[in-house]
Amino acid sequence: MPWARILKEGEHGQCGILGIWRNAERDLIFEYSQPIVKQELGFFARRGSQYQLGNKKVLESLSIGAERSSYLPPVLNNPQLHFDLASSLRTNLLKLAKERVDIAYGNKAAGLYLINTDPNLQNIKWQNPGLEIKETYLAFAKIHTEKEALLKAFNRGMNSMKADGSYQKILNAAKL
Numbered sequence: 001m002p003w004a005r006i007l008k009e010g011e012h013g014q015c016g017i018l019g020i021w022r023n024a025e026r027d028l029i030f031e032y033s034q035p036i037v038k039q040e041l042g043f044f045a046r047r048g049s050q051y052q053l054g055n056k057k058v059l060e061s062l063s064i065g066a067e068r069s070s071y072l073p074p075v076l077n078n079p080q081l082h083f084d085l086a087s088s089l090r091t092n093l094l095k096l097a098k099e100r101v102d103i104a105y106g107n108k109a110a111g112l113y114l115i116n117t118d119p120n121l122q123n124i125k126w127q128n129p130g131l132e133i134k135e136t137y138l139a140f141a142k143i144h145t146e147k148e149a150l151l152k153a154f155n156r157g158m159n160s161m162k163a164d165g166s167y168q169k170i171l172n173a174a175k176l
Contacts, residue, residue, distance in 0.1 A: 044105075
């Protein structure tokens with residue numbers, strides 16, 4: 001389901017959201033589990049491109065693929081930036097590969113997974129340094145009737161996995 005729809009259904013208490021990044025606006029709507037994993041956010045570009053992405057004027061001159069309703073770090077909250085919104089990171093990476101956008105914003109680990117598994121994305125690379133590292137959470141809307149029990153059960157399971165080492169094994173296997 002597209003991220004914008006997941007957020008809308010989550011806000012209305014119709015589902016929980018796994019892998020959400022916190023911000024002030026979302027904190028008014030959701031309650032969260034303990035942090036699950038840290039994710040690095042930043043840009044992907046075509047191999048061979050030489051953009052100086054730390055330069056504000058350069059960034060303002062580019063078309064940036066971004067996921068609709070995604071969290072944006074403060075540096076991207078700039079009305080001079082030109083976003084081309086899509087329903088997923090994969091769609092943005094495909095647009096990048098086809099030269100329909102100049103760069104794509106997203107989660108490093110998810111993007112690298114897509115690049116490594118989709119032959120259509122082999123001309124895409126991650127741009128160091130990233131913009132921000134965010135912790136991800138399981139979240140339920142404050143209006144969700146079972147939020148407390150669900151978050152408590154999830155946190156208990158996470159603590160158990162951390163204690164027995166299975167959490168770290170999963171992170172190691174995913175190279176996170």
